[in-house]
Amino acid sequence: MASKYELSKIEVWDGNMAASHALRQAQIDVVAAYPITPSTPIVQNYGKFLSDGYIDGEFVMVESEHAAMSACVGAAAAGGRVATATSSQGFALMIEVMYQASGMRVPIVLNLVNRALAAPLNVNGDHSDMYLSRDCGWINLCTYNPQEAYDFNLMAFRISEDMRVRIPTIVNQDGFICSHTAQNVQPLSDDEAYAFVGEYKTKNALLDFSKPATYGAQTEEDWHFEHKAQLHHDLMNSVGVIEEVFEEFAKLTGRKYSLVESYDMSDAEVAIVALGTTVESARVAAKSAREKGIRAGVVSIRSLRPFPYKQVAEALQNCKAVAMLDRSLPAGAMGMLFNEVGVALLQNAQNKAILSNYIYGLGGRDMTQEALLNIYHELNENAKAGKLTHETQQFVGLRGKKMAFN
Amino acid sequence: MKGWNEFEIGSVLFPLNEDGMKAQEKMPQERSYTENSSRSASVAHWRVQKPVHNVEHCINCFFCWVYCPDASILAKDEKMSGVDYVHCKGCGVCVSVCPTNPKSLLMFDEVEEEKDALKKWPQKETK
Ligand code: SF4
Ligand code: SF4
Numbered sequence: 001m002a003s004k005y006e007l008s009k010i011e012v013w014d015g016n017m018a019a020s021h022a023l024r025q026a027q028i029d030v031v032a033a034y035p036i037t038p039s040t041p042i043v044q045n046y047g048k049f050l051s052d053g054y055i056d057g058e059f060v061m062v063e064s065e066h067a068a069m070s071a072c073v074g075a076a077a078a079g080g081r082v083a084t085a086t087s088s089q090g091f092a093l094m095i096e097v098m099y100q101a102s103g104m105r106v107p108i109v110l111n112l113v114n115r116a117l118a119a120p121l122n123v124n125g126d127h128s129d130m131y132l133s134r135d136c137g138w139i140n141l142c143t144y145n146p147q148e149a150y151d152f153n154l155m156a157f158r159i160s161e162d163m164r165v166r167i168p169t170i171v172n173q174d175g176f177i178c179s180h181t182a183q184n185v186q187p188l189s190d191d192e193a194y195a196f197v198g199e200y201k202t203k204n205a206l207l208d209f210s211k212p213a214t215y216g217a218q219t220e221e222d223w224h225f226e227h228k229a230q231l232h233h234d235l236m237n238s239v240g241v242i243e244e245v246f247e248e249f250a251k252l253t254g255r256k257y258s259l260v261e262s263y264d265m266s267d268a269e270v271a272i273v274a275l276g277t278t279v280e281s282a283r284v285a286a287k288s289a290r291e292k293g294i295r296a297g298v299v300s301i302r303s304l305r306p307f308p309y310k311q312v313a314e315a316l317q318n319c320k321a322v323a324m325l326d327r328s329l330p331a332g333a334m335g336m337l338f339n340e341v342g343v344a345l346l347q348n349a350q351n352k353a354i355l356s357n358y359i360y361g362l363g364g365r366d367m368t369q370e371a372l373l374n375i376y377h378e379l380n381e382n383a384k385a386g387k388l389t390h391e392t393q394q395f396v397g398l399r400g401k402k403m404a405f406n
Numbered sequence: 407m408k409g410w411n412e413f414e415i416g417s418v419l420f421p422l423n424e425d426g427m428k429a430q431e432k433m434p435q436e437r438s439y440t441e442n443s444s445r446s447a448s449v450a451h452w453r454v455q456k457p458v459h460n461v462e463h464c465i466n467c468f469f470c471w472v473y474c475p476d477a478s479i480l481a482k483d484e485k486m487s488g489v490d491y492v493h494c495k496g497c498g499v500c501v502s503v504c505p506t507n508p509k510s511l512l513m514f515d516e517v518e519e520e521k522d523a524l525k526k527w528p529q530k531e532t533k
Contacts, residue, residue, distance in 0.1 A: 105416030166415060204418045212426045214419040214442070226410035227417045234415070 002027070002202050004190045005049075013185040015149040015178035019085065019111050019171070020045035022153030024055055025193035026109075029080030029200070030062035032071030036090035037123045038175040039113035042206040043085050057081075065090035069097035069110075076106035076168075078217045079205025081157065083108065087175060088115035091129040093135065101229060102137030102166045104215050107160035108168040109153065110138070115175040116363040124364020125175030127275060130304065137231050139169040140305040141237055144279045148183045149173040151255060154188070157197045158245045166203060167231070167237045172304075174276040176364065188253070189285055194251055239306050244262065259308040261300045262315045264290070268297030270379035271316055274325040275300060278360075278367050282325075285372035294380045312341055313348030320383035321354040323375050326397075327361045334393055334406065335359055337341045354382045360396035371396050429519070444493070449476075453496035458523040459488050464510035470500035479532045486510075507531055 005024065023031065033043040049055050049215045062068045062076075065086050071295045076082040080086075084329070086094060091112060099392055101108055114130050116122040133140060139159060141148045152171045158170040188196065204213045219227060240266055243259065250256035263283045265271065272282045279300040288298035299322075301308055324342065326335025333339070338357035345353060358375060361367045375396075381389045391404035414420075422429050429437045431446050439445045452483050452518035471479040478494035479489045489500075489511075496513070502510045514523045 136463045204416070206416070208426075209430070210426045211420065212422055214421060215416065217417045217419050219417065223413075226408075226413060228412060230415065231470065233410070397526075 003053045007187050007189060010184050010186055010391060012182050013146050013150070013187075014041075014180050015143075015146040015173045016041035016180045017045055017182075018146040018185050018187075019148035019153050019173070020049065020324050021187060021219075022150045022193070023083050023109075023111075024049045025190050026081065026083070026157050026197045027055075027194055028057045028083050028094075030058045030060060030072070030075035030082050032062050032068045032082075033084045034062050034065045034068045034074065034090060036065070036084070036087050037131055038115055038125070038179045039085040039087040039090075039111060041112070041119040041179070041364075042111050053073050055165065056339065058136065065093040065111065067095060067341070069094040069108075072108045073097060073104065074099050075107055076101070076108050077205070078207045078401070079202040081161070082106075083157075084109035085108070085113065087113045087218075088117055088123075088129050092117060092132060098133065098136040098168075099394045100216070103227070104168045105231070105234075106168060107157075107166055109160055110151075110170045111153065112170045112172050113175050113179045114172055120363075122363040123175075125170075125177055125179075125276075126362050128329065128362075130170075130172050130275070131328040133170055134305065134336065137167070137235065138305065139165070139167050139235065139242070139303065141169060141171050142301060142393050143173045143178070143302055144277055144294065144300070146173075146181070147255070148185045148257075149178060149333055150185055150187060151249065151253070151257070151324055154193055154197055155257075155344075155398045156304040159238065159242055160247075161198075161200065163201065163203065165234065165241050167235055167238060172276070177277040187252075192252070206378075215346060226365065235306050238301075239308070242272060242306075243308065257302055258311075259302050260311040260315045261302065263298040263300075264288060265297035265299060265315055267295055268319060269295040269383050269402065270376060271297045271299050271319045272323050272325060272372070272375060272379075273299045273301075273316070273337055275304070275337070276327065278325060278327065281367055282367065282372055283368050285376060286371065288373055289376040291371065293374050296376045296379075305340065305346075307340055309344045310348055313344040314342070316345055317351065319353045320351070320386075321356070322378040323356045323358055323379055325358045325360055325375075329362060330359060330393075338393070352390055353394070354386070356382065356390070357367045357393040359398050365397055367396065411441050419443075424456055440478055445530065450492055450496075450511045451492050453491075454493060454516055455496045455498070456491060456516055456518075457489050457496070457498065457511045458514050458518075458520055459486065460510050460512070460524060460527055461511075462527075463506045463507055463508060467505060469505060470501045473501060473503045
């Protein structure tokens with residue numbers, strides 16, 4: 001039996017430590033990992049908890065991230081609770097197996113501590129790896145601070161392992177700004193946390209010898225489409241379970257999460273849509289903008305997949321101007337948030353808001369209050385003019401000649 | 407035909423029609439397999455050449471049995487007894503590992519009759 005860990009009501013944890021404790025409390029059967037900056041401390045702390053007797057499960061050290069995710073798929077198909085962590089290049093190496101995991105519908109929890117993708121080599125935070133994960137068939141949850149990294153890890157097991165879902169789940173947090181920034185975190189006790197996550201329930205486990213199962217079957221043009229469409233259907237429908245789990249978590253902790261988070265949106269005329277730690281920075285900037293007479297708000301999403309199409313449009317429906325902030329190189333297109341939120345608005349909102357796209361923070365470049373305030377000013381100008389007063393896509397804090405598109 | 411909503415999630419297949427623990431106690435040919443089992447379904451349709459076995463030269467060393475990647479070498483009463491053409495992919499590995507001279511397994515065209523193949527068998531090679 002694993003020893004219980006004595007926790008205070010308030011702990012000072014960074015995002016990585018918060019995630020490690022949540023993984024420990026979930027009593028995972030197998031963690032297979034290959035550490036990479038900035039997610040390294042998640043599995044490093046986990047390994048220490050294991051050596052110190054706080055964990056009963058297996059920790060499998062592997063030779064690469066591809067092997068880490070492969071071992072996770074095997075262990076999950078065998079019938080165990082499974083989790084791991086990675087970042088950036090490590091995630092890129094996992095990507096092939098990410099599609100295997102979602103296609104085989106094995107509930108794995110992956111902590112993705114967001115970091116830039118090379119070249120040039122960079123260890124700092126941006127959302128390139130999160131954006132790379134968009135289409136791999138996983139549920140994709142977004143957190144903005146260490147408390148949320150802890151909370152969402154516990155909830156991820158519930159969502160992913162629910163018999164109505166059985167889809168692997170990513171929990172994103174920003175590299176360094178969240179993962180290495182210590183803040184007050186209110187954890188649950190080990191018993192409370194485990195009671196919330198619950199005993200692992202198996203489905204078609206390979207180690208159930210009374211009902212042998214074949215994983216990894218091949219389908220061609222005959223049936224491939226049907227299996228992939230089934231995954232899409234169940235991902236879309238996981239919204240219901242995600243909301244149920246949010247509800248239940250709120251009852252237990254008082255911390256209420258929503259698919260779409262609105263800050264100061266009730267009378268907002270202009271809004272920023274963002275992800276990660278920038279959400280909190282934008283909230284601070286919105287406050288200052290209001291002092292200057294700009295009715296500013298912030299909208300952010302909790303689940304990149306399933307994408308809260310209607311809900312995000314609803315949150316923004318009364319805005320005159322909206323800026324989507326993308327922290328990943330769009331590489332020949334408009335930013336992902338611009339495209340997805342923009343179309344959600346076009347399809348669902350009555351008003352036709354003026355939309356703009358800001359690319360920012362690549363490779364860990366700071367997003368300052370000054371830059372955010374400047375965006376609110378530009379939004380305000382657009383709202384007043386009733387049209388764009390600049391090009392649609394701009395680049396925040398980019399050195400050199402001004403770059404802008406469309 | 408089935409639709410997307412009628413499949414087990416994860417494209418998981420179940421090879422047995424009966425309890426796996428009970429099936430283990432039976433010989434493979436006595437177990438009840440589903441149509442999704444590769445035991446029931448032929449997976450040999452892309453083979454263009456097939457290995458033919460010649461008992462005249464075979465020394466029952468079982469190299470072919472060990473090396474066949476598809477477990478398609480049949481054995482009976484401790485003797486190599488032929489090839490399972492429902493599962494053999496025609497890769498030729500068995501032929502290359504067969505140590506006899508001449509070989510006791512050789513590749514022939516898929517359409518070649520076994521008796522014709524045996525008539526064409528080469529003589530012992532002189533080194
Ligand atoms: S040809 Fe290949 S698959 Fe067929 S029996 Fe020989 S080794 Fe096995
Ligand atoms: S390898 Fe050749 S000699 Fe050995 S058992 Fe097979 S066919 Fe016979």
